[in-house]
Amino acid sequence: MLLLVDAGNTRIKWAIAAPDAAPGDWTAHGAVPHAELERLQAAWAGQGLTRAIVSNVAGPAMQAQLTALLAPLLPAPPAWFTSRAGLAGLRNRYRNPTQLGSDRFAAALGARSLAPGKNLVVATCGTATTVDAVSAAGDFLGGMILPGLGLMLGALARGTAQLPQVGPGANGFAAPPTFADHTSDAILSGCLAAQAGAIERACAALPADLCIVSGGAAASVAPLLSVPHWMLDNIVLVGLHAAAPSLDSNPAST
Ligand SMILES: Nc1ncnc2c1ncn2[C@@H]1O[C@H](COP(=O)(O)OP(=O)(O)O)[C@@H](O)[C@H]1O
Ligand SMILES: CC(C)(COP(=O)(O)O)[C@@H](O)C(=O)NCCC(=O)O
Ligand SMILES: [K+]
Secondary structure (H helix, E strand, C coil), X not given: CEEXXXXXXXXXXXXXXXXXXXXXXXXXXXXXXXXXXXXXXXXXXXXXXXXXXEEECCCHHHHHHHHHHHXXXXXXXXXXXXXXXXXXXXXXXXXXXXXXXXXXXXXXXXXXXXXXXXXXXXXXXXXXXXXXXXXXCCEEEEEEEEECHHHHHXXXXXXXXXXXXXXXXXXXXXXXXXXXXXXXXXXXXXXXXXXXXXXXXXXXXXCCCEEEEECCCHHHHHHHCCCCEEECCCHHHHHHHHHHHHHHHCCCCC
């Protein structure tokens, strides 16, 4: 069984797939915040793992923790997925291709596997929000990095005397009226508009045939979008899955 891992700056997302499964066809999947990393031991043990592909943008301490966690569960070390100049028909136009976050390159691969031959904007609304362009011809053109919804809300609370910390309600962050009539909703209106506005500007600039929206805050941001879009739980894992066959012949990160 193949284990796919997307270690972001807030949560570790994972999925397990049979060797011949199509990208996104998973037998199990889940997510844990960094503080609950040890729960992955129970989730992954006994799954018959034979191989793992890991994207990690959360730093060397996370890599060390995942290495220790996976050592008894796998016959060989995991493949640490990294951005590179090209993979699976996707060319990376970043000035230095390896500087691109591995999750962004994986997300672009995933988007292209789901919607080949289209001009795509790929937005992942996580700790940071990234808004990237993939051309119909298969070029990762580059993109935007902005604070994610949680960071925006936290920055306003930390950096001002009068603004409160706005948290999610029972159903996440429901969009308030644009011109809100109290402070909490005014903050939320502004931060959601910043997220959705960046995505819409990217879609207009490309221009995009389709926008793919993913990440922990996607369900809060997507309803505001006035552009054609698909919302997916984890486009990064789809991309790692889609990349798996190509990594055998191009194991730059292993
Ligand atoms: N209930 C919620 N509603 C909306 N957004 C949320 C909620 N819970 C978490 N988030 C946002 O999702 C982010 C985590 O998403 P995730 O895609 O796992 O991030 P990362 O890949 O950076 O670890 C948090 O930083 C926060 O901004
Ligand atoms: C932009 C990111 C911080 C996003 O991380 P995330 O929100 O998924 O935790 C990550 O992709 C990263 O560290 N990128 C390296 C710099 C770059 O992509 O240009
Ligand atoms: K992100």
